[in-house]
Amino acid sequence: MFRSGRALMLGSLLLLSPLLAQAGGNSLLVPATGRCTLDTVPEQQQQALASCQQIANGGDAEAQFELGEYYYTGEHTPRDFQAALRWYEKASLQGQAQAQWRLGTMFYRGEGVKANNIQAYIVLKMAAVNGAEDAMDTADLVAEQMSKDELDIASKVLGQIFRNYLIELQTAGNSPFSPLP
Template identity: 70%
Template sequence: MNRTGRTLFLGCLMLLPLFAQAGDNSLLIPATGRCSLDTLPEDLPDALAACRQAAIDGDAQAQFELGEYYYDGQRTPRELPQALSWFEKASLQGHAQAQHRLGSMFFRGEGVQANNVQAYIVLKMAAVNGSEEALDSADLVSVQMRREELEIASQVLGQIFRNYLLELQDAEAGSPFSP
């Protein structure tokens, strides 16, 4: 897809901020908060406990950082199921980096069965949330997809967009494109 087409596509997708909700949290709302696990080994247990508590309390950045902690395996043995779980939680809150990592895991089959359709959809969501890297990754995934897979992914994204527009129309009692 050329740059103009990608820009147009992203522009359309930017209209999707409320369509995929988990409770009151949209997939497209960036998360705030931070915990750091880059600490001295003797301080790691306390830092990990604080980060885990923040993640349990719903801090998407903490969820992402825990996912990275278990994904990279540098300070603990690599635990892909744990990483996947934390990335999913952060993704549901619109954390673009977590969505990018999650889409990449689906594409490569890391901790889950490889699934190009799921990878493509999640990577497009990450792109909507501001991850330029995810847009490039989605393009790479699309090259690997069969035509039928790309059609399914496009249908899902289209349905998400239609549902969002209907929600806007109902909420505003008119056209979502009215001034």
């Protein structure tokens, strides 16, 4: 399955500020990881899954990541790379670093998608920028298997992503960077 059209869009959106719920200091809000407990007794599994899907469909990146993990690992359900991919993509677009790392490794290994080192490298670099600890090492492994032309393409895409991000920051007035030429 080719996702080249979405690759640039995904790359362009990965660095956008995560769409996290802003509570104004309200300590009563429970983070998604506390609401989305999929590691439960079998009798409660369907209810937990439905609850997590509702939260994830509401745009919660952590719940989306947890659903991706649920389907990727296959510990409580048969492994489903397509479902995992779908949830990881949603979380990735919101800057969820672990989802980006998982998505990059799926592109690298060809899990649920046709293997694509350029796409894997780009997403893994974005994951590293967003704080996924193992992403840079994984990106280096991918780079070792890429041709110079493939690395050039990936570097150009990453350069454009960063440029667009800086322009967006400057436009929003939230950047200490002077305007780009």
